[in-house]
Amino acid sequence: xxxxxxxxxxxxxxxxxxxxxxxxxxxxxxxxxxxxxxxxxxxxxxxxxxxxxxxxxxxxxxxxxxxxxxxxxxxxxxxxxxxxxxxxxxxxxxxxxxxxxxxxxxxxxxxxxxxxxxxxxxxxxxxxxxxxxxxxxxxxxxxxxxxxxxxxxxxxxxxxxxxxxxxxxxxxxxxxxxxxxxxxxxxxxxxxxxxxxxxxxxxxxxxxxxxxxxxxxxxxxxxxxxxxxxxxxxxxxxxxxxxxxxxxxxxxxxxxxxxxxxxxxxxxxxxxxxxxxxxxxxxxxxxxxxxxxxxxxxxxxxxxxxxxxxxxxxxxxxxxxxxxxxxxxxxxxxxxxxxxx
Amino acid sequence: xxxxxxxxxxxxxxxxxxxxxxxxxxxxxxxxxxxxxxxxxxxxxxxxxxxxxxxxxxxxxxxxxxxxxxxxxxxxxxxxxxxxxxxxxxxxxxxxxxxxxxxxxxxxxxxxxxxxxxxxxxxxxxxxxxxxxxxxxxxxxxxxxxxxxxxxxxxxxxxxxxxxxxxxxxxxxxxxxxxxxxxxxxxxxxxxxxxxxxxxxxxxxxxxxxxxxxxxxxxxxxxxxxxxxxxxxxxxxxxxxxxxxxxxxxxxxxxxxxxxxxxxxxxxxxxxxxxxxxxxxxxxxxxxxxxxxxxxxxxxxxxxxxxxxxxxxxxxxxxxxxxxxxxxxxxxxxxxxxxxx
Numbered sequence: 001x002x003x004x005x006x007x008x009x010x011x012x013x014x015x016x017x018x019x020x021x022x023x024x025x026x027x028x029x030x031x032x033x034x035x036x037x038x039x040x041x042x043x044x045x046x047x048x049x050x051x052x053x054x055x056x057x058x059x060x061x062x063x064x065x066x067x068x069x070x071x072x073x074x075x076x077x078x079x080x081x082x083x084x085x086x087x088x089x090x091x092x093x094x095x096x097x098x099x100x101x102x103x104x105x106x107x108x109x110x111x112x113x114x115x116x117x118x119x120x121x122x123x124x125x126x127x128x129x130x131x132x133x134x135x136x137x138x139x140x141x142x143x144x145x146x147x148x149x150x151x152x153x154x155x156x157x158x159x160x161x162x163x164x165x166x167x168x169x170x171x172x173x174x175x176x177x178x179x180x181x182x183x184x185x186x187x188x189x190x191x192x193x194x195x196x197x198x199x200x201x202x203x204x205x206x207x208x209x210x211x212x213x214x215x216x217x218x219x220x221x222x223x224x225x226x227x228x229x230x231x232x233x234x235x236x237x238x239x240x241x242x243x244x245x246x247x248x249x250x251x252x253x254x255x256x257x258x259x260x261x262x263x264x265x266x267x268x269x270x271x272x273x274x275x276x277x278x279x280x281x282x283x284x285x286x287x288x289x290x291x292x293x294x295x296x297x298x299x300x301x302x303x304x305x306x307x308x309x310x311x312x313x314x315x316x317x318x319x320x321x322x323x324x325x326x327x328x329x330x331x332x333x334x335x336x337x338x339x340x341x
Numbered sequence: 342x343x344x345x346x347x348x349x350x351x352x353x354x355x356x357x358x359x360x361x362x363x364x365x366x367x368x369x370x371x372x373x374x375x376x377x378x379x380x381x382x383x384x385x386x387x388x389x390x391x392x393x394x395x396x397x398x399x400x401x402x403x404x405x406x407x408x409x410x411x412x413x414x415x416x417x418x419x420x421x422x423x424x425x426x427x428x429x430x431x432x433x434x435x436x437x438x439x440x441x442x443x444x445x446x447x448x449x450x451x452x453x454x455x456x457x458x459x460x461x462x463x464x465x466x467x468x469x470x471x472x473x474x475x476x477x478x479x480x481x482x483x484x485x486x487x488x489x490x491x492x493x494x495x496x497x498x499x500x501x502x503x504x505x506x507x508x509x510x511x512x513x514x515x516x517x518x519x520x521x522x523x524x525x526x527x528x529x530x531x532x533x534x535x536x537x538x539x540x541x542x543x544x545x546x547x548x549x550x551x552x553x554x555x556x557x558x559x560x561x562x563x564x565x566x567x568x569x570x571x572x573x574x575x576x577x578x579x580x581x582x583x584x585x586x587x588x589x590x591x592x593x594x595x596x597x598x599x600x601x602x603x604x605x606x607x608x609x610x611x612x613x614x615x616x617x618x619x620x621x622x623x624x625x626x627x628x629x630x631x632x633x634x635x636x637x638x639x640x641x642x643x644x645x646x647x648x649x650x651x652x653x654x655x656x657x658x659x660x661x662x663x664x665x666x667x668x669x670x671x672x673x674x675x676x677x678x679x680x681x682x
Contacts, residue, residue, distance in 0.1 A: 132585040134592065144522055147530035181485055181573035189488035189570040213577035217585040229530040230574050232522035233567075236554035237575050241582035244473040244558040248618065249590070251475065252611035259607045266604025270593035274586065 001029055002094050003314055004087050007036035008062045008080035009101020011301045016100065017044040019307025024053040026308070027315065033087065033094070035059050035080040059083050065300065069104035073112055081105060085113040088293055096294030096314040098285070100302045106295065107145050107288060114293040117323065119330045122146045122153040123290030124228065125297065126164055129238065133219030139165050140216070141289065142228035143235045149227035151195040154178070155202055159329045160289040161223035162205045167320035168284075168313065174222030177211035179230055185209060191227060199225070204329045213237075246271065285310035287317065289326070294318050342370055343435050344655055345428050348377035349403045349421035350442020352642045357441065358385040360648025365394040367649070368656065374428065374435070376400050376421040400424050406641065410445035414453055422446060426454040429634055437635030437655040439626070441643045447636070448486050448629060455634040458664065460671045463487045463494040464631030465569065466638065467505055470579065471618045474560030480506050481557070482630065483569035484576045490568035492536040495519070496543055500670050501630040502564035503546045508661035509625070509654065515563030518552035520571055526550060532568060540566070545670045554578075587616065626651035628658065630667070635659050 007016045013036060020032045031053045034041050038058035045054060061079040063072045073082060081101045088094045099106050107125065116123060124142035131138055141157040141164075142149070158176050165174040178195060180188040185196065187210055199207040208221070213234055216224050226234070249271075253264035285306075288295040294317045298310040348357045354377060361373045372394045375382050379399035386395060402420040404413045414423060422442045429435045440447050448466065457464060465483035472479055482498040482505075483490070499517050506515040519536060521529040526537065528551055540548040549562070554575055557565050567575070590612075594605035626647075629636040635658045639651040 132588050147522055147533075179574065181488055181570055189568075192488075192570075213574040214581040214584075216578070217581050226574075227530075229522055229533075230571055233520065233554040233571050233574050234578050237557070237578035238582045240555040240558050241579045242586050243555075245583050245586045245615065247473050248615050249608070249611055252614050253608055256608075256611050260611055263604040263607025263609075264611075266600045267590070267594055267597075267608060268604075270590055270597050270601055270605075273593050274589050 001315060001318060002031040002033065003096050003098060003311055004033045004035060004057075004084045004094050005307070005311070006080045006084040006097065006099035006101050007034040007041055008059065009099050009106075009300075010298065011100075012303055013037070013040065014044050015303040016307050017041055018048060018304040019302070019311065020054055021045070021049045022304055022308040023311040024051060027312075030311075030315065031055075032311070033057055035084040035087070057083060057087065063102050063105045065102050067102060067105060069102065069108040072102070072105050073109045082109055082113070085109045085295070089113050095318045096296065098296045098298060098307070098310045098314050100298035100300055100307065100310075103144070103297060106297055110288045110291045110293070110295050114291040114295060117290055117292050117327060117330065120156050120160075120290040122149065122156065123288055124157050124160065125286050126161060126289050127235065127286035128168065128284050129217070129235070131217050131219035136219045137169065137284070138216065138219070138221055138224060139168075140224050140226070140231050140235060142226065143231035143286070144228045146228040148229070149191065151191065151198050154191070154195045154225050154227065155198050156290065156330075158199055158202065158205050158207070158223065158225045159333065160326050161225060163322055163325040163329060164287060164289055165222045167317055167322040167325065169222075171222050173206045175208045175220070176205045176223040176225060177208050177221045179213060179216065179224050179226035179234065180210035181212070183210050183212050183215075195225075202333065204333065246275065284313050287313070292323060294323065342656060342659060343372040343374065344437050344439060344652055345374045345376060345398075345425045345435050346648070346652070347421045347425040347438065347440035347442050348375040348382055349400065350440050350447075350641075351639065352441075353644055354378070354381065355385050356644040357648050358382055359389060359645040360643070360652065361395055362386070362390045363645055363649040364652040365392060368653075371652075371656065372396075373652070374398055376425040376428070398424060398428065404443050404446045406443050408443060408446060410443065410449040413443070413446050414450045423450055423454070426450045426636070430454050436659045437637065439637045439639060439648070439651045439655050441639035441641055441648065441651075444485070444638060447638055451629045451632045451634070451636050455632040455636060458631055458633050458668060458671065461497050461501075461631040463490065463497065464629055465498050465501065466627050467502060467630050468576065468627035469509065469625050470558070470576070472558050472560035477560045478510065478625070479557065479560070479562055479565060480509075481565050481567070481572050481576060483567065484572035484627070485569045487569040489570070490532065492532065492539050495532070495536045495566050495568065496539050497631065497671075499540055499543065499546050499548070499564065499566045500674065501667050502566060504663055504666040504670060505628060505630055506563045508658055508663040508666065510563075512563050514547045516549045516561070517546045517564040517566060518549050518562045520554060520557065520565050520567035520575065521551035522553070524551050524553050524556075536566075543674065545674065587612065625654050628654070633664060635664065
């Protein structure tokens with residue numbers, strides 16, 4: 001298996017190389033091509049790696065977080081991100097891409113270079129998020145790629161999210177809910193109300209109805225479907241609230257009695273574990289769903305372990321043939337639609 | 342000052358009466374009328390109150406959480422909620438209403454009975470939420486009354502939210518931000534992009550641009566404006582995440598070493614304080630903004646202290662003449678609009 005890594009897009013290019021080394025040392029059948037500044041990458045490799053499973057593709061440009069996605073993808077043709085995606089598209093020996101670069105640019109480049117799966121008008125970004133049930137994650141689709149959506153987009157997110165959860169976590173017949181402002185059928189904005197019956201009629205998914213934002217972390221749902229604006233609000237509210245709650249506990253202990261301060265010291269390992277559970281950087285990457293290729297988005301501040309995990313995530317999706325799975329479920333949809341007409 | 346309390350809508354009617362008693366004992370110039378089952382209320386009063394500041398208005402019906410708002414408000418004319426609102430509308434000696442009943446029904450009844458302020462097409466529900474800064478709250482408008490909104494609705498929410506924060510917390514020139522999926526100008530869904538320049542041009546508010554959901558709890562913003570669907574997602578994600586994080590810490594301590602368990606016991610007061618900060622029931626009530634009257638919504642599970650706080654919140658809004666303030670800011674808006682044409 002061969003994966004191409006955009007080695008320049010994130011905050012720590014050296015860590016990306018170290019993550020690649022960790023991955024090839026762990027998985028004997030894995031090869032990695034790193035796109036980025038050759039001299040720098042070669043230096044890190046020389047100091048840390050003796051094998052021959054990593055090659056380098058020199059790129060003179062970098063897409064930064066300040067770049068406007070569409071312009072950057074069009075104009076920075078020699079950037080590590082554009083070259084990584086182009087290589088994956090053109091070289092049939094390459095199975096997938098991992099990048100920690102500018103999210104908007106990665107989505108744009110995925111559309112322009114990897115191209116959409118036939119039938120999908122809006123690819124989406126699917127992150128997996130922790131729940132209150134230890135070790136269980138759920139997938140939020142879309143979480144930011146498409147701020148304004150139509151019901152058919154949400155139907156596609158639901159189908160792709162189901163395939164994704166099956167491939168990534170091995171969950172059979174995953175539950176799919178639509179994010180709404182009330183659990184009862186009939187609640188929602190216009191988009192949710194229009195989408196609900198469409199999801200009810202989609203045979204390839206296990207649709208269980210509305211879910212309120214309060215319950216998305218309960219562990220009861222595998223896939224939560226929403227437009228990218230609401231998904232972004234939910235995702236970032238989770239992040240902000242977790243940080244806020246931890247700060248509140250810290251402040252409260254700091255300003256508390258001596259015994260509370262001692263208690264605070266004693267529970268530090270528990271808080272550290274929680275921090276790592278809630279930290280996106282420690283979690284799996286997001287995946288661009290709906291394009292004709294495996295493209296995993298690592299967090300911009302990913303370090304070695306996180307890059308390695310994202311490479312492993314790409315491997316899992318490749319092994320489980322998620323693109324093919326999505327295509328099959330979509331074609332089933334079209335046949336059903338045609339039969340119903 | 343005279344306030345009417347819907348004594349039957351919440352989960353604990355007896356607690357509502359006790360909350361009213363607490364309020365009149367604390368505020369000598371306050372009178373309260375409690376709408377509800379006279380025999381039950383009289384019983385609680387007989388056992389707990391000797392004064393003459395509380396009167397009872399007998400109501401034979403209750404609007405429950407299972408009722409469909411529009412039907413309930415139309416048909417349950419003798420319900421405690423409908424009677425309380427009607428009394429406030431018809432009896433000029435009554436200054437405001439507090440109810441812990443069905444939120445949808447309260448919004449519907451507010452529209453039908455209190456009526457909209459001229460110029461406001463969509464009243465909204467404004468809760469105040471805690472932030473990472475100790476003691477500082479912010480207001481999220483709308484948080485659920487209007488699932489689908491137009492830019493002009495959001496402009497009204499911004500103006501009303503500003504007046505509200507000034508009246509409730511005494512904040513001068515409060516900062517107003519619009520909830521978006523990116524902080525930069527230009528980010529957002531269609532609604533946000535259309536609303537942004539309108540808020541920029543609204544002279545009566547201190548508009549500071551987009552805010553990402555991650556930052557709404559930072560304490561840097563006084564008013565966060567959004568459509569009721571996104572607001573509901575943010576509000577309930579905060580609630581769900583706070584619960585989830587606290588459960589994770591608890592689990593982690595429970596499954597941790599003996600020292601961690603001892604630490605967990607020692608920090609209990611800190612966690613209890615946090616729980617009360619994050620608990621909507623302990624917080625101030627939400628207020629229906631945009632109707633011609635003071636209507637405070639207490640949480641359905643409110644107990645004595647929380648009901649008393651909501652009554653005090655209504656008193657503050659009455660004293661600060663918030664309805665008049667909103668009217669003035671709206672008329673300013675119309676004049677500006679006319680001048681600009």
